[in-house]
């Protein structure tokens with residue numbers, strides 16, 4: 001008899017039907033078992049809409065962005081007909097990446113390996129030294145398409161050809177974000193963090209309804225009215241929001257985090273959108289392996305003129321400080337999840353409804369996916 005606990009048994013530990021007042025977190029093995037990470041790649045990241053770039057990067061024909069989604073290389077490119085398309089960035093000849101830059105503009109997709117050329121619509125245009133090859137249909141050897149759509153400033157792809165539309169996937173988030181006018185903001189800067197924790201630890205930390213803010217983020221706490229913090233969950237999103245107050249203790253935070261309210265949106269599974277007046281940052285959480293993730297922060301401002309540069313840089317620095325405070329705690333949590341002393345934890349009814357939603361959505365995808373895979377194997 002095998003000593004190893006099966007994936008099915010690990011999934012069964014979590015009860016997604018428990019109400020918040022009786023619920024526990026997803027169990028520790030979900031954060032440390034490589035088989036769960038592999039199941040997530042297949043049933044979560046290969047099935048959900050994933051943000052891969054900004055609309056402004058693919059505005060003109062020939063402009064492209066590349067990304068890696070659930071281990072799959074993807075390219076999104078604007079055609080000469082103005083249509084935005086995505087493809088697996090895998091040459092039909094011997095599988096090299098056709099587009100090798102993160103973003104740019106081109107008139108043709110040219111494979112660097114043996115020089116095959118594809119049009120911006122993915123069709124195979126030419127293959128050097130291929131005369132005499134029999135039973136080869138050029139029309140059947142275009143780049144393999146991937147679904148792509150845009151929302152607000154963002155470009156998304158979905159590896160699942162059966163996926164619902166992006167608008168349906170985002171659900172109530174679309175209406176909730178619309179009044180904030182993020183379309184008027186301009187991209188300013190990017191910060192990338194590699195963190196020694198499972199990607200879900202970072203998401204959990206984000207979704208604890210401000211629970212950790214007074215303890216871990218003293219500067220940020222000084223501008224939020226913590227007692228008035230609200231948590232709204234619907235569809236696949238959670239909105240955490242707080243009225244803003246003037247900071248007496250922290251002038252850098254007070255100067256760069258302004259307006260009536262702070263808006264913190266999370267969209268399942270791995271995207272956060274944080275807004276203050278004239279400000280937005282997005283956080284995209286990408287699993288690297290079971291105990292490492294990469295978080296990409298993009299910063300946007302209403303005014304990105306030179307006159308405003310120093311202010312915007314100060315604002316990014318305030319964000320980076322909060323991030324550093326979160327980083328250490330996420331790595332400590334990952335170590336604790338590996339401990340034999342920990343199995344799962346309870347949730348605060350006042351604060352942790354967002355985590356509860358996250359865990360239930362995840363459980364549905366993992367259990368549904370595992371069930372389908374078992375059925376397919378029978």
Ligand code: FES
Pocket residue numbers: 091092093094095096111112113114115116
């Ligand atoms: S792999 Fe692309 S041309 Fe050979």
Ligand SMILES: [Fe+2]
Pocket residue numbers: 205206212216217322326
């Ligand atoms: Fe935090």
